[in-house]
Amino acid sequence: MVTQNKRLFGGLLLWYVLLSLWTAYEPADRQFWLLSSLLPGLLVLVLVGTHRLLTFSPLSYILITTFLTLHTIGVHYTYAQVPAGVWLEQAMPFGRNQYDRIVHFCFGFLLTYPIEELFRLTVPLRGWLLYYLPVMTVLGLSGLWEIIESWVAQMVHPELGMTYLGSQGDVWDAQKDMAAAMYGALLCMGLLLWYRRSRGTDVSRSVAESMH
Amino acid sequence: MKRTTLLHALLLWYGLLWTVLAIAPRDRQDWLLENLLALSAVATLAATYRRFQFSTLSYVLITVFLSLHAVGAHYTYAEVPFGFWLRDAFGLSRNPFDRLVHFAYGLLLAYPLRELLVRLAGIESFWSYYLPISGMLAQSGFFEIVEAVVAQIVSPELGTAYLGTQGDEWDAQKDMVAALSGALLCMTAVLIATATSSRSRAVPLQRPTSRRA
Numbered sequence: 001m002v003t004q005n006k007r008l009f010g011g012l013l014l015w016y017v018l019l020s021l022w023t024a025y026e027p028a029d030r031q032f033w034l035l036s037s038l039l040p041g042l043l044v045l046v047l048v049g050t051h052r053l054l055t056f057s058p059l060s061y062i063l064i065t066t067f068l069t070l071h072t073i074g075v076h077y078t079y080a081q082v083p084a085g086v087w088l089e090q091a092m093p094f095g096r097n098q099y100d101r102i103v104h105f106c107f108g109f110l111l112t113y114p115i116e117e118l119f120r121l122t123v124p125l126r127g128w129l130l131y132y133l134p135v136m137t138v139l140g141l142s143g144l145w146e147i148i149e150s151w152v153a154q155m156v157h158p159e160l161g162m163t164y165l166g167s168q169g170d171v172w173d174a175q176k177d178m179a180a181a182m183y184g185a186l187l188c189m190g191l192l193l194w195y196r197r198s199r200g201t202d203v204s205r206s207v208a209e210s211m212h
Numbered sequence: 213m214k215r216t217t218l219l220h221a222l223l224l225w226y227g228l229l230w231t232v233l234a235i236a237p238r239d240r241q242d243w244l245l246e247n248l249l250a251l252s253a254v255a256t257l258a259a260t261y262r263r264f265q266f267s268t269l270s271y272v273l274i275t276v277f278l279s280l281h282a283v284g285a286h287y288t289y290a291e292v293p294f295g296f297w298l299r300d301a302f303g304l305s306r307n308p309f310d311r312l313v314h315f316a317y318g319l320l321l322a323y324p325l326r327e328l329l330v331r332l333a334g335i336e337s338f339w340s341y342y343l344p345i346s347g348m349l350a351q352s353g354f355f356e357i358v359e360a361v362v363a364q365i366v367s368p369e370l371g372t373a374y375l376g377t378q379g380d381e382w383d384a385q386k387d388m389v390a391a392l393s394g395a396l397l398c399m400t401a402v403l404i405a406t407a408t409s410s411r412s413r414a415v416p417l418q419r420p421t422s423r424r425a
Contacts, residue, residue: 122339129333133343140346143353143388150385174384175360178353 008058009051012065016044019069023076035152036075040068054121060114067110070103079103096170104177108138108184113192131193135185142181146174215268222275226254229279233286245362246285250278264332270324277320280313289313306380314387318348318394323402341403345395352391356384 020037027033047056047064056064074082085099116134119125125133170176237243257266257274266274284292295309302308326344329335335343380386 123333123335125333125335127333129329133333136350137343137346139350139353143349143356144392146353147385147389147392150382154382171381172360172364175357179357182354182357 005055005058009061012061013044013048016065016068016072019072023072027076028078028081031156032078033075035156036071040071044068054118056114056117056121060117063110064114067103067106070106074099074103101176101180104142104180105184107142108135108181108186109188110184112138112185112188116189116192131189135182135189138185139178139182142178146177150174218268219271222271226275226278226282230282233282237286238288238291242288243285246281246289250281250285254278264328266324266327270327273320273323277313277316280316284309284313311386311390314352314390315394317352318391318396319398320394322348322395322398326399326402341399345392345399348395349388349392352388356387360384 024033024037043064047061073084077083079085079100080097082097082099085097085102088094088099089097112134115137116130119130119133234243253274283294287293289295289310290307292307292309295307295312298304298309298312299307322344325347326340329343329347330340
């Protein structure tokens with residue numbers, strides 16, 4: 001089991017590195033690619049560095065890799081021009097390329113479980129907080145991302161203002177992106193709670209009752 | 213001063229201030245919208261008082277924040293006289309009162325949130341500093357989402373008054389930065405206080421002495 005987990009970790013890492021190399025070759029916008037690859041690269045380094053100290057479940061590693069894959073593709077084409085999003089726009093008249101919104105949703109949906117696991121591994125969390133704090137953390141990170149995005153836009157292309165990067169000229173873009181991440185996180189925690197309740201492994205209710 | 217006396221004084225202060233500011237707000241509908249969250253917060257605090265009592269310091273901080281918000285709601289944030297004075301004194305292009313209250317939100321409420329997390333969930337060390345900051349940022353983001361939804365539902369004119377963007381496309385991000393900075397400052401202060409005071413290690417964990425008022 002341990003070696004299996006290790007093999008999976010190595011395989012996922014190899015996949016991410018190969019994908020990064022492929023997308024690093026002639027990205028649509030080199031500057032955007034560089035800026036947007038910093039944080040994911042840092043995350044991967046931290047995960048590799050702390051792999052022995054803090055080993056996540058295979059499911060978490062798969063979820064993280066899936067998210068990073070979606071992000072890497074978005075960065076390669078720049079989010080507003082991802083072919084899958086263009087196709088989606090033609091299939092359904094959204095009036096904009098929805099790929100970035102989908103990835104914001106996936107940020108919440110895919111990364112909330114690893115965060116929940118991080119809490120379980122590092123803090124003795126009790127009760128409803130075990131489900132509430134991961135959602136809160138994702139929303140906080142999503143807000144931080146929007147803040148950084150606005151700084152980058154103002155620094156790199158002050159004349160373009162909001163039209164630069166993902167907003168595609170929508171004044172409510174930041175709010176919609178954060179809402180998408182929040183819905184993803186809520187759905188993820190809802191599914192987890194439902195799964196644990198159905199298997200009788202949810203501890204939040206019994207602990208919450210014992211607190212009073 | 214006894215804890216209960218101080219808490220009664222805080223309640224009296226907020227009750228009086230709120231009543232005075234409720235008499236003739238600049239825009240009744242905007243005032244109502246702004247007060248929905250504030251009043252539910254007060255109601256929640258009152259309802260859970262027997263089950264969960266914050267420290268006296270937390271109640272003071274919460275009251276200061278609610279007072280600032282009551283003032284903002286009375287004048288509508290973009291038109292608070294103190295904000296105009298600040299604008300003229302510092303040569304700003306807009307009334308900064310709402311930005312200031314966003315900052316105060318992070319600065320004043322990160323400590324009560326930390327207390328809640330530490331005492332309710334037993335969170336310690338790194339997480340007890342990270343999670344309050346993350347929580348304030350998340351709530352700030354959530355507030356921006358709610359604001360956006362409300363602004364799109366209600367009439368456009370009121371929308372701008374309530375939203376307080378004052379025509380800035382980065383308003384939401386700047387508001388969140390203000391809350392984030394406030395929370396960072398607050399947690400830094402708590403960290404320093406914890407590191408310098410010998411007995412303070414127990415302070416955030418301590419339950420208030422009087423359990424029943």
